Amino acid sequence: MGKKIKLDRIVKAPGHKLAKELQTFFREHGIFVVNLIGSPGSGKTSLLEALAPLLGNRAAVIEGDLATDEDARRLNKLGLRSFQINTVDACHLDPGMIRDALQNMQLDGVELLFIENVGNLVCPASFNIGEDMKVAVVSVTEGDDKPAKYPTAIEVSSAMVVTKIDLLPYLKCDVERMKRDARAHRPDIQCFIVSAQTGEGVREYLAWMEEQAEGALQHQE
Numbered sequence: 001m002g003k004k005i006k007l008d009r010i011v012k013a014p015g016h017k018l019a020k021e022l023q024t025f026f027r028e029h030g031i032f033v034v035n036l037i038g039s040p041g042s043g044k045t046s047l048l049e050a051l052a053p054l055l056g057n058r059a060a061v062i063e064g065d066l067a068t069d070e071d072a073r074r075l076n077k078l079g080l081r082s083f084q085i086n087t088v089d090a091c092h093l094d095p096g097m098i099r100d101a102l103q104n105m106q107l108d109g110v111e112l113l114f115i116e117n118v119g120n121l122v123c124p125a126s127f128n129i130g131e132d133m134k135v136a137v138v139s140v141t142e143g144d145d146k147p148a149k150y151p152t153a154i155e156v157s158s159a160m161v162v163t164k165i166d167l168l169p170y171l172k173c174d175v176e177r178m179k180r181d182a183r184a185h186r187p188d189i190q191c192f193i194v195s196a197q198t199g200e201g202v203r204e205y206l207a208w209m210e211e212q213a214e215g216a217l218q219h220q221e
């Protein structure tokens with residue numbers, strides 16, 4: 001059976017220190033945290049749906065949306081334990097919301113925690129919510145100029161996942177340009193070309209993330 005999670009310290013941490021405390025908390029409990037950022041409809045939840053059968057019980061999700069618990073329900077239905085935060089009118093998640101979510105979650109045995117941020121390529125890029133890495137999710141249907149137009153989102157992201165690649169035959173979208181522009185803003189960014197519909201690229205993305213998680217946890221030992 002997995003580890004028992006105690007939350008005392010992060011519950012008591014003052015607001016301005018909370019992101020750091022969350023990071024320490026996750027590291028101490030061997031949980032690697034990925035903050036998914038991207039526009040509304042870019043395919044963040046669908047990517048998690050595609051990952052769900054590969055993840056099983058070792059992963060959990062915190063979902064951030066202004067309203068509804070639709071995304072958490074979509075993932076729970078697939079057996080990926082998920083907790084929904086409603087930010088009402090806030091355009092991004094903050095560390096206090098993550099702390100509150102953790103108090104309502106069962107984290108025993110969790111090694112990977114995904115946080116799907118509020119759909120928005122601007123505000124979520126500026127806030128650390130205790131994650132190990134941000135990953136930008138950008139779809140081919142949004143147009144190939146988006147990595148160039150949202151440089152901060154790219155600069156803060158360790159990886160860019162280009163989704164909905166199955167729709168490429170129907171669109172004018174230059175994926176090579178997306179990669180080029182992303183690398184111009186962040187030379188070491190990892191690019192994954194994915195379809196949540198067909199599953200293309202999903203295993204490669206997961207394998208890379210697991211490598212990163214392993215590296216981060218070994219580094220700490």
Ligand SMILES: Nc1nc2c(ncn2[C@@H]2O[C@H](COP(=O)(O)OP(=O)(O)O)[C@@H](O)[C@H]2O)c(=O)[nH]1
Nearest residue numbers: 040041042043044045046163164165195196197
């Ligand atoms: N064809 C195709 N549609 C996708 C893919 N990923 C997401 N979608 C569709 O795009 C829409 C928005 O996806 P969703 O995952 O809810 O986006 P989110 O708002 O970023 O979480 C839904 O209608 C999905 O079915 C994909 O890889 N291929």
Ligand SMILES: [Mg+2]
Nearest residue numbers: 044045071116
């Ligand atoms: Mg979603």
